[in-house]
Amino acid sequence: MKSIVEGVLKFQQNAFPQLSTLFKELATTQNPTALFITCSDSRVVPELLTQQNPGDIFVIRNAGNIVPSYSSEPGGVTATVEYAVAVLGVTDIVICGHSDCGAMTAISSCKCLDHLPAVASWLRHADSAKVVNASRTHISDAVRLSSMVRENVIAQLVNIKTHPSVALALEQGRLNLHGWVYDIETGSIVALDGETNRFVSLAEFPQTVATHSKRSALVA
Amino acid sequence: MKSIVEGVLKFQQNAFPQLSTLFKELATTQNPTALFITCSDSRVVPELLTQQNPGDIFVIRNAGNIVPSYSSEPGGVTATVEYAVAVLGVTDIVICGHSDCGAMTAISSCKCLDHLPAVASWLRHADSAKVVNASRTHISDAVRLSSMVRENVIAQLVNIKTHPSVALALEQGRLNLHGWVYDIETGSIVALDGETNRFVSLAEFPQTVATHSKRSALVA
Amino acid sequence: MKSIVEGVLKFQQNAFPQLSTLFKELATTQNPTALFITCSDSRVVPELLTQQNPGDIFVIRNAGNIVPSYSSEPGGVTATVEYAVAVLGVTDIVICGHSDCGAMTAISSCKCLDHLPAVASWLRHADSAKVVNASRTHISDAVRLSSMVRENVIAQLVNIKTHPSVALALEQGRLNLHGWVYDIETGSIVALDGETNRFVSLAEFPQTVATHSKRSALVA
Amino acid sequence: MKSIVEGVLKFQQNAFPQLSTLFKELATTQNPTALFITCSDSRVVPELLTQQNPGDIFVIRNAGNIVPSYSSEPGGVTATVEYAVAVLGVTDIVICGHSDCGAMTAISSCKCLDHLPAVASWLRHADSAKVVNASRTHISDAVRLSSMVRENVIAQLVNIKTHPSVALALEQGRLNLHGWVYDIETGSIVALDGETNRFVSLAEFPQTVATHSKRSALVA
Numbered sequence: 057m058k059s060i061v062e063g064v065l066k067f068q069q070n071a072f073p074q075l076s077t078l079f080k081e082l083a084t085t086q087n088p089t090a091l092f093i094t095c096s097d098s099r100v101v102p103e104l105l106t107q108q109n110p111g112d113i114f115v116i117r118n119a120g121n122i123v124p125s126y127s128s129e130p131g132g133v134t135a136t137v138e139y140a141v142a143v144l145g146v147t148d149i150v151i152c153g154h155s156d157c158g159a160m161t162a163i164s165s166c167k168c169l170d171h172l173p174a175v176a177s178w179l180r181h182a183d184s185a186k187v188v189n190a191s192r193t194h195i196s197d198a199v200r201l202s203s204m205v206r207e208n209v210i211a212q213l214v215n216i217k218t219h220p221s222v223a224l225a226l227e228q229g230r231l232n233l234h235g236w237v238y239d240i241e242t243g244s245i246v247a248l249d250g251e252t253n254r255f256v257s258l259a260e261f262p263q264t265v266a267t268h269s270k271r272s273a274l275v276a
Numbered sequence: 277m278k279s280i281v282e283g284v285l286k287f288q289q290n291a292f293p294q295l296s297t298l299f300k301e302l303a304t305t306q307n308p309t310a311l312f313i314t315c316s317d318s319r320v321v322p323e324l325l326t327q328q329n330p331g332d333i334f335v336i337r338n339a340g341n342i343v344p345s346y347s348s349e350p351g352g353v354t355a356t357v358e359y360a361v362a363v364l365g366v367t368d369i370v371i372c373g374h375s376d377c378g379a380m381t382a383i384s385s386c387k388c389l390d391h392l393p394a395v396a397s398w399l400r401h402a403d404s405a406k407v408v409n410a411s412r413t414h415i416s417d418a419v420r421l422s423s424m425v426r427e428n429v430i431a432q433l434v435n436i437k438t439h440p441s442v443a444l445a446l447e448q449g450r451l452n453l454h455g456w457v458y459d460i461e462t463g464s465i466v467a468l469d470g471e472t473n474r475f476v477s478l479a480e481f482p483q484t485v486a487t488h489s490k491r492s493a494l495v496a
Numbered sequence: 497m498k499s500i501v502e503g504v505l506k507f508q509q510n511a512f513p514q515l516s517t518l519f520k521e522l523a524t525t526q527n528p529t530a531l532f533i534t535c536s537d538s539r540v541v542p543e544l545l546t547q548q549n550p551g552d553i554f555v556i557r558n559a560g561n562i563v564p565s566y567s568s569e570p571g572g573v574t575a576t577v578e579y580a581v582a583v584l585g586v587t588d589i590v591i592c593g594h595s596d597c598g599a600m601t602a603i604s605s606c607k608c609l610d611h612l613p614a615v616a617s618w619l620r621h622a623d624s625a626k627v628v629n630a631s632r633t634h635i636s637d638a639v640r641l642s643s644m645v646r647e648n649v650i651a652q653l654v655n656i657k658t659h660p661s662v663a664l665a666l667e668q669g670r671l672n673l674h675g676w677v678y679d680i681e682t683g684s685i686v687a688l689d690g691e692t693n694r695f696v697s698l699a700e701f702p703q704t705v706a707t708h709s710k711r712s713a714l715v716a
Numbered sequence: 717m718k719s720i721v722e723g724v725l726k727f728q729q730n731a732f733p734q735l736s737t738l739f740k741e742l743a744t745t746q747n748p749t750a751l752f753i754t755c756s757d758s759r760v761v762p763e764l765l766t767q768q769n770p771g772d773i774f775v776i777r778n779a780g781n782i783v784p785s786y787s788s789e790p791g792g793v794t795a796t797v798e799y800a801v802a803v804l805g806v807t808d809i810v811i812c813g814h815s816d817c818g819a820m821t822a823i824s825s826c827k828c829l830d831h832l833p834a835v836a837s838w839l840r841h842a843d844s845a846k847v848v849n850a851s852r853t854h855i856s857d858a859v860r861l862s863s864m865v866r867e868n869v870i871a872q873l874v875n876i877k878t879h880p881s882v883a884l885a886l887e888q889g890r891l892n893l894h895g896w897v898y899d900i901e902t903g904s905i906v907a908l909d910g911e912t913n914r915f916v917s918l919a920e921f922p923q924t925v926a927t928h929s930k931r932s933a934l935v936a
Binding site: 497499501502503504505506507508511512516519520522524525526528529530531532536537540541543544545546547548550551552553554555556557558559562564569570571572573574575576577578579580582583587588590595596598599611612613614615618619672674680681682683684685698699702 | 717719720721722724725726728732736739740742744745746748749750751752757758759760761763764765766767768771772773774776777779782784789790791792793794795796797798799800802807808815816818819833834835839892894900902903904905918919
């Protein structure tokens with residue numbers, strides 16, 4: 057904790073002065089254009105990864121970058137998505153998984169989670185990805201995990217489309233959905249291509265979109 | 277979205293090479309010592325604010341930096357806290373609110389949230405803070421909001437103590453809880469002092485701990 | 497009730513003898529190839545409408561032909577879909593709405609449902625359809641209702657894709673999803689065309705499929 | 717699916733013209749007097765079995781003809797019962813089980829349902845019937861299953877009485893409840909006699925009523 061408090065003092069002395077004009081502008085308003093949903097993992101820093109400034113991206117982080125499908129019992133992710141889309145009017149949502157994810161490893165390797173009841177319950181929102189991934193043969197545990205991470209991103213994209221705020225924004229052509237997987241060791245990102253349904257290098261195909269802002273996206 | 281994708285390319289070309297040794301070490305392991313729970317607000321960047329590197333802090337972000345109390349229906353925050361405390365063994369949890377919070381403004385000003393049903397449902401986890409704050413007289417709307425933000429941090433600290441993993445770690449003296457409020461315009465932070473129950477400047481009192489790692493912490 | 501009991505006796509005397517060979521074959525086994533999900537409405541008789549015999553179609557009926565998205569609290573529809581797909585191995589699922597639907601009328605005309613708490617709660621699974629339909633202008637109440645019925649079928653198709661059993665079957669290319677709307681007065685049916693995202697006459701385009709049995713169906 | 721689409725065309729060409737007058741009358745209204753709750757099983761066609769026309773019976777179908785007892789989280793069956801009783805004002809509700817039921821077989825033979833989590837969860841609403849049936853000795857598996865089917869109908873009759881709309885209608889003497897079991901091979905039906913609490917042949921005792929429309933019905 058000492059290094060965190062020291063970090064705060066360092067921020068106030070060194071980093072803040074350089075950003076003080078920006079923070080003054082941001083004091084009473086924010087206008088992020090994207091919602092970035094990623095894992096709580098300490099190694100995934102969305103603002104670093106996307107080189108965005110304070111004020112640029114609205115961020116949800118939880119174990120496994122999970123988005124429960126809409127239900128009569130909406131929780132924190134659903135509420136935050138609703139706020140981002142219906143109040144802030146973000147035009148893009150990125151769901152970003154990552155390599156070596158602890159949550160996905162637990163699923164992929166069928167770990168017993170009896171001692172972690174809340175985690176076990178939460179990961180049921182990835183059940184679709186789990187059964188799809190388990191139905192395939194993989195040449196190694198590493199490939200199985202890597203595939204699980206990607207399938208989870210796909211499953212969460214399916215889930216988020218059940219949210220009314222998202223359905224409306226897609227209908228009105230003012231929202232794009234993106235599915236990414238970040239590799240911690242190399243810094244590379246692959247993005248889901250909605251047309252071919254494959255993950256492609258974002259660096260090579262920077263226009264890749266998982267779901268275009270067309271009504272047909274909901275049913276095709 | 278264009279600036280985000282360009283940011284990723286910039287990250288890969290400029291930022292990553294400087295951090296490549298660190299990222300190589302982090303490729304298959306993380307050892308964060310703290311869990312940082314804050315708002316999805318685009319202006320609150322925990323790693324910037326605490327000057328922490330990738331791998332240093334585990335992060336939960338949602339609208340209103342809310343931690344629902346433990347229930348038979350655990351959601352994403354509960355699962356992620358459980359993972360951080362029981363699996364990663366973090367020694368510190370910071371719950372960090374901030375100035376000009378949209379969620380707290382909605383509560384503080386009694387906004388009608390009928391058109392945002394998921395947000396309305398989610399903010400009920402701040403009801404304790406709401407009724408406490410509403411019971412007081414405030415000299416202005418700004419003071420009412422500022423007070424609401426602080427009361428919400430206190431309420432979420434009470435909520436998190438209902439989690440079994442947290443109760444156990446506190447009992448065993450291996451966890452400290454911290455309540456902070458970050459001011460966007462000035463970059464300053466006030467921290468809850470568990471002994472006096474007042475918020476004090478973190479810069480002046482860097483040792484401030486909201487909840488000591490003592491059994492009494494559960495009832496203090 | 498008298499006519500129902502008399503109907504049973506009539507069935508036993510007249511209808512059953514003609515079908516006794518079929519029923520004997522069916523005594524200990526069923527092999528339906530399709531799951532037909534439609535409304536509880538007394539005017540919608542799926543076996544009549546599709547001219548299917550006993551043993552041919554597995555049927556779910558509830559108010560509003562609703563399929564809740566998958567959650568950690570699965571209910572009867574989810575259980576029955578799981579049974580149909582994972583145990584019976586149906587190759588097709590039809591979600592069939594209909595004209596003059598009481599549930600859709602309640603939503604479309606913004607009826608107060610305070611005295612029907614269970615109905616109100618249930619219809620929240622059509623919230624996506626509701627907000628999409630409410631965002632448009634309609635030239636009459638009748639058109640608004642007709643549009644609501646169609647949007648509801650689309651929303652339920654989005655919901656059913658979150659079910660693990662459905663995701664797996666789509667992945668493995670052994671399931672097609674179909675969205676239909678039946679007009680009680682004329683007996684005609686329109687089917688959602690997944691490529692153009694329009695409803696077309698089933699009589700004219702009998703091959704229409706809402707969602708192809710391709711993995712891309714999940715994300716496109 | 718081909719036979720279903722062909723069946724629709726056949727319906728439109730042959731069956732509909734004979735019923736067009738009826739369907740014209742039904743275009744904007746339905747007045748069913750009974751709610752018929754039965755299994756999704758493809759072999760159980762309620763309108764065939766009771767020789768009823770479109771417009772005559774309101775129908776709920778799910779795996780196991782289950783009616784969850786009333787709870788703070790009402791689902792689709794509860795909503796549809798509420799609609800049938802409180803809005804349509806049906807005077808009779810039939811809960812109809814059947815021979816060779818897959819859901820009841822799973823319970824009766826203690827099948828492992830780990831791979832069918834939603835089914836397992838749903839069948840818990842038949843736990844009362846399960847424990848009652850398991851407490852008895854049966855001379856064969858076939859008898860055990862047959863007994864399970866009957867006990868399940870009884871348990872669902874108990875469950876439905878917990879619904880406020882049903883309790884009110886019973887109190888006001890405007891509703892009768894009926895418990896039936898249909899035998900697929902022979903077409904025969906046995907009905908629960910509310911006075912003796914035994915199942916009797918409906919053909920021989922057509923006046924059998926499981927639960928009289930008296931207040932005492934709630935506790936008998």
